[in-house]
Amino acid sequence: MLTKKGSATRQRIIEAAATEIRERGIGNVTLDDIGRRSNTGKSQLFHYFPEGREQLLLAVAQREADRVIEDQQPYLSELTSWEAWRRWRDVVVDRYRRLGVNCPLGALITEIDRRTPAAQEVTRQLFVQWQRQVEIGIRQMQDLGEIDPELDAPSAASAVIAAIQGGVVILMTTGSARHLEAALDFCLDHLRGAQLRPSGKH
Amino acid sequence: MLTKKGSATRQRIIEAAATEIRERGIGNVTLDDIGRRSNTGKSQLFHYFPEGREQLLLAVAQREADRVIEDQQPYLSELTSWEAWRRWRDVVVDRYRRLGVNCPLGALITEIDRRTPAAQEVTRQLFVQWQRQVEIGIRQMQDLGEIDPELDAPSAASAVIAAIQGGVVILMTTGSARHLEAALDFCLDHLRGAQLRPSGKH
Numbered sequence: 001m002l003t004k005k006g007s008a009t010r011q012r013i014i015e016a017a018a019t020e021i022r023e024r025g026i027g028n029v030t031l032d033d034i035g036r037r038s039n040t041g042k043s044q045l046f047h048y049f050p051e052g053r054e055q056l057l058l059a060v061a062q063r064e065a066d067r068v069i070e071d072q073q074p075y076l077s078e079l080t081s082w083e084a085w086r087r088w089r090d091v092v093v094d095r096y097r098r099l100g101v102n103c104p105l106g107a108l109i110t111e112i113d114r115r116t117p118a119a120q121e122v123t124r125q126l127f128v129q130w131q132r133q134v135e136i137g138i139r140q141m142q143d144l145g146e147i148d149p150e151l152d153a154p155s156a157a158s159a160v161i162a163a164i165q166g167g168v169v170i171l172m173t174t175g176s177a178r179h180l181e182a183a184l185d186f187c188l189d190h191l192r193g194a195q196l197r198p199s200g201k202h
Numbered sequence: 203m204l205t206k207k208g209s210a211t212r213q214r215i216i217e218a219a220a221t222e223i224r225e226r227g228i229g230n231v232t233l234d235d236i237g238r239r240s241n242t243g244k245s246q247l248f249h250y251f252p253e254g255r256e257q258l259l260l261a262v263a264q265r266e267a268d269r270v271i272e273d274q275q276p277y278l279s280e281l282t283s284w285e286a287w288r289r290w291r292d293v294v295v296d297r298y299r300r301l302g303v304n305c306p307l308g309a310l311i312t313e314i315d316r317r318t319p320a321a322q323e324v325t326r327q328l329f330v331q332w333q334r335q336v337e338i339g340i341r342q343m344q345d346l347g348e349i350d351p352e353l354d355a356p357s358a359a360s361a362v363i364a365a366i367q368g369g370v371v372i373l374m375t376t377g378s379a380r381h382l383e384a385a386l387d388f389c390l391d392h393l394r395g396a397q398l399r400p401s402g403k404h
C-alpha cells in the first residue's frame with residue numbers, strides 16, 4: 001500500500017514515462033530519461049517498480065489504455081442523443097488521426113510482448129470497458145425510442161468496436177483515416193435506421 | 203526471367219516455407235528446414251533468393267496474402283445474390299476461426315518488420331484487391347436492385363473491410379470470433395437495408 005505522497009510520485013513517474021515515449025518513441029527512451037523527466041533517482045524508480053523496465057512499461061500501457069477512454073469523454077458516457085453520437089464519432093476520428101501511424105498503446109503492448117498475460121489483460125479490459133459504454137449508449141437510445149428496441153445491443157456494440165479497431169489498424173498502416181470514418185459512419189447510419197431504399201425483391 | 207522449371211522450383215520452395223511456418227511457427231523454422239521440405243540444397247535456395255531469409259519470407263508473405271483472397275473464392279468474386287454474400291460471410295468467419303490466434307500473414311509481416319516498404323506493399327495490395335472485390339459486389343447488387351443505388355459503394359466497401367480487419371484483430375487477441383461475426387452481420391444487415399424500425403423522431 002502506497003502513502004498518498006508515494007502514490008503521487010509513482011503517478012509522476014508513469015506520466016513522465018508516457019510523455020517521453022509519446023515524444024521520442026519507445027525504442028529511444030531509457031530509465032535514465034524517465035528519471036530525469038520525473039525528477040526521480042534510479043533507486044526511487046526501483047522502489048516503485050521493483051521488477052524494472054517491463055513493470056514500468058506495463059503501468060504506462062495501463063495509463064494509455066485509460067487515456068483511450070478519457071479522450072472520448074464526455075461523449076462516450078453520454079450517448080443519449082444523435083448529436084452526442086456524432087460528436088463522439090468526431091473525437092474518435094480526431095484522436096486517431098492526430099496519433100497517425102503512432103499508437104502509443106500499441107507500441108507499448110508490442111514492446112512488452114502482446115502474448116504475455118499482463119499485456120493481454122490491459123487490452124482485454126480496455127475493449128470490455130469501451131464496448132460496455134457503447135452498449136449502454138445503444139440501450140439508452142433504445143429507451144428513448146431512437147433505436148429499434150429489437151436490435152441486439154451487445155452484438156451491435158461488438159460490431160461498432162470491431163469497426164473502430166479495424167479502422168485504427170488500417171490508419172496505423174496507411175496513415176489515412178478514411179476507413180475509420182467510413183466504418184463509423186456506416187455503423188451510425190445503421191443504428192439510426194437510415195433508410196436504405198428497400199429493394200422489394202427479398 | 204526464370205525458366206518454367208525454375209519458376210516451379212521457386213514456387214515449391216515458397217510453398218514448403220509456407221507450410222513449415224504454418225505448422226511450426228515462424229520462430230522455429232530455419233532455411234535448412236525449408237531446404238529439407240522442398241528437396242532443395244542451400245545453393246539452390248540462394249539461387250532463387252539471393253538476398254536470403256528476408257527475401258524468401260517476403261515471397262511467402264505474398265503467397266499468404268494471395269491465399270487470403272483465394273480462400274474467399276468463389277464467393278468473393280461473385281457477390282451477385284444475398285445467398286452468395288451469406289456464404290462469403292461464412293467462409294471468412296470459418297477461415298479466421300480456423301486460424302485462431304495464429305495469422306500466418308500477420309506473423310510474417312511482423313517478422314519482416316511491418317514498417318519496411320516491401321512489407322507494407324504486400325498488405326496494401328491485399329487490402330486494395332479485397333476492397334475492390336467487395337465494392338464490385340455492392341455495385342452488382344445495386345444493379346440488381348438489391349442495394350439502394352444511392353449508397354456510396356466505395357465507402358461501404360471501406361467500412362466492410364475495416365469491420366473484417368477489426369474482427370480479425372480481436373479474434374487474434376481473444377481467440378473468439380464473436381466480434382468478427384457481429385461485425386459482418388451488422389454490415390450485411392445494413393447493406394440489405396434490414397429495416398430497423400424508424401423512430402419517427404429524427
